[in-house]
Amino acid sequence: MAVQLTVNGQALTLDVDPSTPLLYILRNDASVNSAKYGCGAGQCGACAVLLDDQVILSCTLPVGSVKGNIKTLESYEDDRTLSALNKAFIVEQAVQCGYCISGIMIRAKPLLDKNKHPSIQQIKETLQGHLCRCGTHTRIIKAIQRASRELSA
Ligand code: FES
Ligand code: FES
Secondary structure, eight states, X not given: OEEEEEETTEEXXXXXXXXXXXXXXXXXXXXXXXXXXXXXXXXXXXXXXXXXXXXXXXXXXXXXXXXXXXXXXXXXXXXXXXXXXXXXXXXXXXXXXXXXXXXXXXXXXXXXXHOSSOOHHHHHXXXXXXXXXXXXXXXXXXHHHHHHHHHHO
């Protein structure tokens, strides 16, 4: 069945089973590498992407039900917030294997775009659906705080 999708501004028409999880289509047909398969059950956040600027979990969403524009980290070039986050994650050594990080970035960017001074509690609440199997949660929170300081300097 033909499914139409817009990913990072590119219109795609795909002959796929509409029940296929969006994540599979993104990775296999839309050149997206940032979103990852972690749990496949909506429990870890590794597959998070934006649908009309709202964070969604692409591993559990059937591609046939997607109405709107999908955005992934690949769509951002020279984005000030993501640049600050990237630098801060390196300085705080918040990335170990990196598997969870794309999902966390796609969630942290809208947080910092809306709120330049999020509290630790607000960061924790924003990231509550994201698991880091390397256990770097504390460093991830510090990195987001560091990025927020840079953005408001
Ligand atoms: S892979 Fe989607 S939430 Fe874990
Ligand atoms: S850095 Fe390895 S899962 Fe988070």
